Amino acid sequence: MGSPANHDNVASLATDFYSLLESFKETPFYHLLFEIFLVLTVLWLILFRKPRRIEKKLTEKEKQELIDEWQPEPLVPPVDANHPALNVRVLDGIVGKTIEIDGKKSLNFATFNFLNFVGNPRITDKAIQAVQKYGVGSCGPRGFYGTIDIHLELEERLAHFFNCEEGIIYSYGFSTVASIIPAYSKRNDILFVDEGVHYAIQKGVEASRSTVKWFRHNDISDLERLLVEQDIHDKKNPKKARTLRRFLIIEGLYMNYGDLCPLPRMVELKYQYKYRIFMDESVSFGTIGQTGRGVTEYYNIDRRKIDLISSSLEYSVGSIGGFAVGSSFVVDHQRLSAQGYCFSASLPPLLAAAAIEALNIMEEEDTTLCDTLMEKSKRLHQKLLDIKGYLIVGEDISPLKHLRLTNSQNTVARLEEIVEFAQTRGITITVARYLNDEHRLPEPSIRLILNVEMTDEELEFLCTVLQEARVKVTV
Amino acid sequence: MTVRDPTPVPEHPSLEEVYEATPFSEAFWTYVNYIILNIFGWFRDFLRRTRIENRKGSAEYNPSGFVPLYQSYESFYTRNVYQRIADCFNRPIGGVPGGKLDLMERVTEDYNWSFNFTGNKITTINLGSYNYLGFANNNGPIADNVIESIKENGLATASSTQEFGNLKQHRKLESLVAQFLGTEDAIAFGMGFATNALNISSLCGKGCLILSDELNHTSLVLGARLSGAVIKVYKHNDMKHLERLLRDSIVSGQPRTHRPWQKILIIVEGVYSMEGSLCKLPELIELKKKYRAYLYLDEAHSIGAMGSRGRGVVDYWKCDVNDVDVLMGTFTKSFAAAGGYIAGKKELIDHIRINSHACAYAISMSPPVVEQIISVLNLLIDDDETREGRKRINQLAWNTRYFRQRLSKMGFIVYGHPHSPVVPALLYSPSKIAAFNREMLKRGVSVVTVGFPATPLVLGRVRFCLSASHTKEMLDDVLKYAEEVGDLLNMRQSKLNPKKPFHETELIAH
Numbered sequence: 001m002g003s004p005a006n007h008d009n010v011a012s013l014a015t016d017f018y019s020l021l022e023s024f025k026e027t028p029f030y031h032l033l034f035e036i037f038l039v040l041t042v043l044w045l046i047l048f049r050k051p052r053r054i055e056k057k058l059t060e061k062e063k064q065e066l067i068d069e070w071q072p073e074p075l076v077p078p079v080d081a082n083h084p085a086l087n088v089r090v091l092d093g094i095v096g097k098t099i100e101i102d103g104k105k106s107l108n109f110a111t112f113n114f115l116n117f118v119g120n121p122r123i124t125d126k127a128i129q130a131v132q133k134y135g136v137g138s139c140g141p142r143g144f145y146g147t148i149d150i151h152l153e154l155e156e157r158l159a160h161f162f163n164c165e166e167g168i169i170y171s172y173g174f175s176t177v178a179s180i181i182p183a184y185s186k187r188n189d190i191l192f193v194d195e196g197v198h199y200a201i202q203k204g205v206e207a208s209r210s211t212v213k214w215f216r217h218n219d220i221s222d223l224e225r226l227l228v229e230q231d232i233h234d235k236k237n238p239k240k241a242r243t244l245r246r247f248l249i250i251e252g253l254y255m256n257y258g259d260l261c262p263l264p265r266m267v268e269l270k271y272q273y274k275y276r277i278f279m280d281e282s283v284s285f286g287t288i289g290q291t292g293r294g295v296t297e298y299y300n301i302d303r304r305k306i307d308l309i310s311s312s313l314e315y316s317v318g319s320i321g322g323f324a325v326g327s328s329f330v331v332d333h334q335r336l337s338a339q340g341y342c343f344s345a346s347l348p349p350l351l352a353a354a355a356i357e358a359l360n361i362m363e364e365e366d367t368t369l370c371d372t373l374m375e376k377s378k379r380l381h382q383k384l385l386d387i388k389g390y391l392i393v394g395e396d397i398s399p400l401k402h403l404r405l406t407n408s409q410n411t412v413a414r415l416e417e418i419v420e421f422a423q424t425r426g427i428t429i430t431v432a433r434y435l436n437d438e439h440r441l442p443e444p445s446i447r448l449i450l451n452v453e454m455t456d457e458e459l460e461f462l463c464t465v466l467q468e469a470r471v472k473v474t475v
Numbered sequence: 476m477t478v479r480d481p482t483p484v485p486e487h488p489s490l491e492e493v494y495e496a497t498p499f500s501e502a503f504w505t506y507v508n509y510i511i512l513n514i515f516g517w518f519r520d521f522l523r524r525t526r527i528e529n530r531k532g533s534a535e536y537n538p539s540g541f542v543p544l545y546q547s548y549e550s551f552y553t554r555n556v557y558q559r560i561a562d563c564f565n566r567p568i569g570g571v572p573g574g575k576l577d578l579m580e581r582v583t584e585d586y587n588w589s590f591n592f593t594g595n596k597i598t599t600i601n602l603g604s605y606n607y608l609g610f611a612n613n614n615g616p617i618a619d620n621v622i623e624s625i626k627e628n629g630l631a632t633a634s635s636t637q638e639f640g641n642l643k644q645h646r647k648l649e650s651l652v653a654q655f656l657g658t659e660d661a662i663a664f665g666m667g668f669a670t671n672a673l674n675i676s677s678l679c680g681k682g683c684l685i686l687s688d689e690l691n692h693t694s695l696v697l698g699a700r701l702s703g704a705v706i707k708v709y710k711h712n713d714m715k716h717l718e719r720l721l722r723d724s725i726v727s728g729q730p731r732t733h734r735p736w737q738k739i740l741i742i743v744e745g746v747y748s749m750e751g752s753l754c755k756l757p758e759l760i761e762l763k764k765k766y767r768a769y770l771y772l773d774e775a776h777s778i779g780a781m782g783s784r785g786r787g788v789v790d791y792w793k794c795d796v797n798d799v800d801v802l803m804g805t806f807t808k809s810f811a812a813a814g815g816y817i818a819g820k821k822e823l824i825d826h827i828r829i830n831s832h833a834c835a836y837a838i839s840m841s842p843p844v845v846e847q848i849i850s851v852l853n854l855l856i857d858d859d860e861t862r863e864g865r866k867r868i869n870q871l872a873w874n875t876r877y878f879r880q881r882l883s884k885m886g887f888i889v890y891g892h893p894h895s896p897v898v899p900a901l902l903y904s905p906s907k908i909a910a911f912n913r914e915m916l917k918r919g920v921s922v923v924t925v926g927f928p929a930t931p932l933v934l935g936r937v938r939f940c941l942s943a944s945h946t947k948e949m950l951d952d953v954l955k956y957a958e959e960v961g962d963l964l965n966m967r968q969s970k971l972n973p974k975k976p977f978h979e980t981e982l983i984a985h
Contacts, residue, residue: 058726063722063726066725066726067722067725067726067766070725070735070736070767071767072736072737072738072739072767072768072769073737073738075678075738075769075800075801075823076678076822076823076826077826078822079822079825079826079829080829081825083829084637085637085828085829085834085835086825086828086829088636088637088638088639088641089639089641090641090642090643090645090646091632091639091641091642091643092642092643093627093628094627094628094629095629095632095633095634095639095640095642096629099639108639110634110638110639111632111633111634111638111639111640112633112634112838113633118629118630118631118632118633119629123630124625124626124629124630127625127630127843128622128625128626131613131618131621131622131625131843132613132614132618132622133570133571133613134570134571134613135571135572135573135611135612135613135618135811136611136618136621136811136812136813136843136844136847137572137611137806137807137810137811137812137813137844137847138572138813139572139604139605139606139611139807139808139811140572140603140604140605142565143564143565144564144603144604144923145566145568145572145576145601145603145604145921145923146572146604147565147566147567147568148567148568148569149567149568149569149579151567152567171666171813172665172666172668172669172837173837173838174666174669174673174832174833174836174837175666175668175669175672178672184544198836199832199835199836200836203673203701203832206701207697207700207701242542243542244542245542245543245544246542271538274540274541274542276537276541276544304536307537314631314633314838315633318629318630318631318633319630319631319841320630320631320665320838320841327535327536329534329535329536329544330535330544333544333545335565336553336557339668339693339694339697340666340668340669343668343692343693343694344666344667344668344669344694345605345667345805345807345813347813348812348813348841348844350625350630350843351630351631351841354630428639430634430638430639433635433637433638433835434835435830435832435835435836
């Protein structure tokens with residue numbers, strides 16, 4: 001029991017408390033609100049606000065010290081003086097079926113001279129006539145007086161050759177596909193690209209800044225897997241999917257592997273998954289198909305199903321430059337948005353004239369150039385298969401084949417020795433050169449290129465030399 | 476080709492570049508112009524969408540269900556503005572792009588959507604082609620050399636430089652270029668655009684900084700992008716802004732990690748093709764030395780055209796060629812051929828030979844083109860004043876001064892450096908761009924007029940490209956016609972040089 005004094009204290013506390021509450025009722029409302037706000041602010045400052053480190057700004061003196069201290073790396077790293085690129089062979093004369101190195105002639109299986117148009121007298125004459133009419137350079141881009149009537153003629157001829165609506169030419173083979181891809185495919189668009197495409201396509205894909213999905217070389221099931229994945233992704237977000245363009249980037253005949261793409265199946269998938277096909281036929285133009293019209297002729301597919309075919313004038317045609325053919329709807333866009341077309345000088349007219357004459361030769365009624373080339377490629381393939389110790393990569397009808405040594409002996413050094421040896425015997429072949437930052441660096445190999453004018457004896461000789469080289473090198 | 480003055484024109488580097496402010500009335504009417512074009516554009520697009528008007532242009536072969544290949548707003552400008560004046564661009568020619576040009580006459584029946592050739596040729600004075608030293612020729616000793624070379628070396632090697640594409644000619648060209656410029660070594664490529672786009676990535680990569688001028692050419696921008704380095708843009712020719720950027724970048728380091736930069740590369744051009752301005756080379760070299768950056772100089776338009784000996788802006792500003800780390804240029808403009816080169820120290824060139832995309836994969840240069848360049852270089856290297864090379868350089872310099880001074884005295888607003896052979900005169904609005912072009916063509920002069928997007932929106936211009944193959948008479952004719960057309964279009968509005976009639980602007984050029 002509390003004492004009467006305690007009792008009194010409690011009672012007075014109670015009355016005090018009661019009068020406190022009463023006074024609350026009498027204070028103005030805003031006063032209460034303000035007090036509550038202050039209390040909450042104090043609570044927040046104590047509990048939730050992290051103390052900020054006060055960063056002092058750098059003084060001018062400190063900045064100058066940093067600037068004085070900074071040392072850049074040298075502009076270029078030290079180079080290896082023995083790198084093969086610094087010790088290339090310097091040739092003289094026409095680089096045709098035979099080439100002359102250090103005064104000695106040898107058979108040329110190294111340059112991309114499939115139809116032996118380099119040094120062809122008819123083409124030479126036409127080029128000389130063009131120089132006498134137009135001079136050498138075109139002195140301007142296509143938009144500003146650099147369009148010469150011979151360019152328009154070449155574009156028409158190419159479109160006619162491929163039975164397409166329109167053609168467009170570029171002045172450099174490498175820039176052709178590297179400018180085409182970024183003209184259509186922008187950021188956020190989707191590119192399905194074969195891993196084995198050559199470097200120019202890789203650069204075009206990089207320049208486009210699109211989403212890239214690589215699929216294993218020539219592996220249709222891998223491509224299907226990617227397409228199915230993308231489809232599932234689309235179904236989750238159909239509105240966005242309606243704005244994303246999709247492209248399939250492939251080559252007709254792969255330069256790094258010598259094999260054909262499985263085009264029929266890819267065209268089927270095109271209509272199923274709604275993507276567009278851009279095919280690069282640099283190597284297959286003039287070499288595959290009855291009349292050299294490429295992979296579409298070989299598989300007998302309607303060329304209108306391929307949205308754009310790009311190719312090069314530097315391989316079979318023996319000139320310089322590149323081109324693209326397709327429907328007007330697709331090709332015309334490049335005239336204002338392909339950087340390598342709009343911002344660069346046009347092709348020198350003599351090279352355009354040479355290309356037109358080469359097309360004339362290819363389109364002649366009784367020509368059997370491409371047929372013969374395919375036949376000889378098959379024969380060479382058989383002969384090469386007979387040599388022990390080499391792995392032949394490539395289709396039998398392909399005039400471009402890659403040779404590798406079997407097992408673990410396949411190194412660049414050994415291949416270079418083979419090339420050296422072959423050179424002493426009068427055969428010129430080359431190790432395929434790649435840069436280290438390829439997306440998927442192909443295995444070291446010798447790139448063998450067949451010239452249509454090679455006779456059977458010369459092919460036999462090539463095989464003999466290759467056999468001897470193999471023996472010599474792996475001893 | 477007549478030479479005005481047998482003695483060389485004294486070349487004093489000039490620091491004055493005048494950029495007159497846009498007159499208010501011009502800016503106002505240009506915006507009105509664009510607004511009207513836009514309104515009509517939307518209206519016509521509406522008509523096309525509702526099929527009241529027929530869609531011109533082609534349609535896609537693919538069945539429906541495919542995502543449209545082009546966004547319609549991307550091509551709004553093309554359909555509604557560019558298409559109206561499309562006859563001013565892509566004009567085909569039928570002969571040598573020399574001092575005079577043979578244009579193929581073409582007519583359109585459906586407002587520039589398609590063209591037909593009448594078969595006639597119109598001869599015009601050519602102020603549009605990049606033919607600074609007048610070497611575009613289809614006869615003469617150089618053409619004979621070219622024809623010999625076609626017979627001896629064929630038209631192409633069909634092989635890349637790292638494989639079997641090197642002829643003795645290519646080596647000769649490279650050593651001549653190095654001799655001409657005064658550097659240790661040089662390397663040549665088949666396309667000028669590709670030289671920039673493919674080689675900057677061998678010099679810079681991730682972790683590097685590229686400081687690029689606002690008005691750099693597309694090839695430099697693409698090359699910088701492909702390299703993967705961080706790119707910062709500074710205002711055109713503004714050395715103070717560049718210095719501020721340099722200081723701030725070195726102090727703060729790479730973004731986010733603040734690691735120090737591996738290297739800093741400043742990319743500039745010798746002569747800027749749309750402004751006609753020169754880079755401020757002495758100040759750039761001073762800055763580069765102070766901050767230990769590297770300098771990449773693109774002399775596409777200035778090699779052969781600037782400098783008392785034709786060696787480009789380094790020659791013009793009388794700087795030391797070893798101070799510029801990477802000298803790049805093209806053979807398309809002054810040499811009337813095709814291709815590009817990079818010159819510099821031997822380690823740099825060796826590194827490029829090993830690592831360049833163009834060396835490893837692209838086919839090497841065509842031998843007749845190489846021969847053309849070699850012949851021109853032989854003429855230009857010769858320092859004898861009475862010889863062909865020097866005569867042409869002097870003629871170009873005289874033409875430049877003469878034309879620029881008379882044009883500005885006549886009241887045109889002219890941009891650029893007083894000694895640059897690229898002469899832009901401002902037109903401002905898109906309709907004047909078309910009108911000037913067509914009116915000059917009627918009078919027998921072919922010019923290049925450009926608007927958005929190659930230039931800022933309000934600053935459409937006509938760009939005269941002078942050449943050593945222009946005679947004084949040709950230039951006088953052009954100036955007289957420009958006076959007529961300028962009055963027709965109310966172009967002669969300069970406040971700095973109030974307009975005077977043609978005959979009052981006669982002067983001795985120096």
